Amino acid sequence: xxxxxxxxxxxxxxxxxxxxxxxxxxxxxxxxxxxxxxxxxxxxxxxxxxxxxxxxxxxxxxxxxxxxxxxxxxxxxxxxxxxxxxxxxxxxxxxxxxxxxxxxxxxxxxxxxxxxxxxxxxxxxxxxxxxxxxxxxxxxxxxxxxxxxxxxxxxxxxxxxxxxxxxxxxxxxxxxxxxxxxxxxxxxxxxxxxxxxxxxxxxxxxxxxxxxxxxxxxxxxxxxxxxx
Ligand code: CTP
Ligand code: MG
Numbered sequence: 208x209x210x211x212x213x214x215x216x217x218x219x220x221x222x223x224x225x226x227x228x229x230x231x232x233x234x235x236x237x238x239x240x241x242x243x244x245x246x247x248x249x250x251x252x253x254x255x256x257x258x259x260x261x262x263x264x265x266x267x268x269x270x271x272x273x274x275x276x277x278x279x280x281x282x283x284x285x286x287x288x289x290x291x292x293x294x295x296x297x298x299x300x301x302x303x304x305x306x307x308x309x310x311x312x313x314x315x316x317x318x319x320x321x322x323x324x325x326x327x328x329x330x331x332x333x334x335x336x337x338x339x340x341x342x343x344x345x346x347x348x349x350x351x352x353x354x355x356x357x358x359x360x361x362x363x364x365x366x367x368x369x370x371x372x373x374x375x376x377x378x379x380x381x382x383x384x385x386x387x388x389x390x391x392x393x394x395x396x397x398x399x400x401x402x403x404x405x406x407x408x409x410x411x412x413x414x415x416x417x418x419x420x421x422x423x424x425x426x427x428x429x430x431x432x433x434x435x
Contacts, residue, residue: 208250208325209303209374211295214238214266214311215259215284220418226262227417228311229269233430236269237417240314240430246275248318250325251307255280255298257291289391293381299374305329306377308394309369315429316414321369327408328371333398335371336410337364367410370394376403 218227228238235243238256245251254277258266263281270279282298284291292308299306305328309316320336327334340363346356370393380397383389391397395405413429415422 208328209253209255209299209306210245210251210321210369211255211257211282211292211299211306211308212238212241212245212311213257213284213288213291213295213308214262215257215291216288216312217259221420221423226259227423229262229265230423232314232417232423232427233434236265237314237423237426238266238311239269239273241309241311241316242270242273242275242279244314244316244318245309245321246273246277248321248325250322252277253280253300253303254278255282255295256311257282257284257295259284287390288393289381289384289397292394293385296374296378296381303374305371306374307369307371310416312416312418313368313414314417315411315426316367316369317411320411320414324369324371324408327406328373331406332376332403333370333372333395334406334408335393335395336367336369336414337407338367338410338412338414339363340365364407365410366393366395367414367416368393371408372398 214228221227229236282295285294307324345354348355380401384397398405417423417426
């Protein structure tokens with residue numbers, strides 16, 4: 208299974224001066240944990256890291272220090288996550304039929320989650336790992352900050368990655384997204400806009416996306432528990 212790891216962000220919400228994926232989590236750079244989990248997954252046999260030029264040297268060093276068992280390819284990122292994944296899809300070998308896309312920032316996803324997604328994508332066109340939301344979610348008017356509605360929580364799931372797709376279909380959806388000017392924060396949204404089905408795979412509660420400093424602290428706590 209082919210795996211693309213978008214890692215070309217800046218980590219603005221982390222408030223750090225460099226890409227948050229290069230920050231230290233326990234004794235390793237954050238992205239190293241993501242790579243180790245992907246490498247430990249039985250189903251992944253090709254890894255593409257999508258990066259910004261200024262991070263290339265650091266990421267190459269991290270990868271070579273990890274001595275992973277699978278080949279790692281370095282792919283030029285874009286201005287948005289959507290652009291980065293678009294580039295990643297262009298860089299897949301022509302024989303790639305299915306792909307998993309997993310945010311570098313979700314460094315706690317387990318090899319088992321990769322394996323379950325890799326298995327499931329052989330039987331559907333598109334999927335995402337997701338978990339039922341625990342909070343009650345409000346839709347709020349941007350200007351007045353008044354609540355406009357409260358969606359029924361039983362229908363709400365929090366989207367995670369890995370997300371898996373048939374490569375050709377996802378490429379078509381990305382191309383359509385560009386033509387139409389759709390701006391999305393995950394790949395499933397492009398699939399949905401194209402009226403294609405996206406299956407839910409049960410995600411992991413611990414599979415958080417490290418976004419703000421508190422996430423880094425929580426991730427460290429979870430990793431410590433796992434390694435204890
Ligand atoms: N990403 C990417 N290319 C971009 C922007 C983001 O590959 N142009 C990646 C990030 O590196 C991350 C994933 O997409 O692994 C999810 O994005 P997010 O958590 O938003 O990371 P950042 O964009 O780096 O953070 P922020 O939005 O706070 O700046
Ligand atoms: Mg971002």
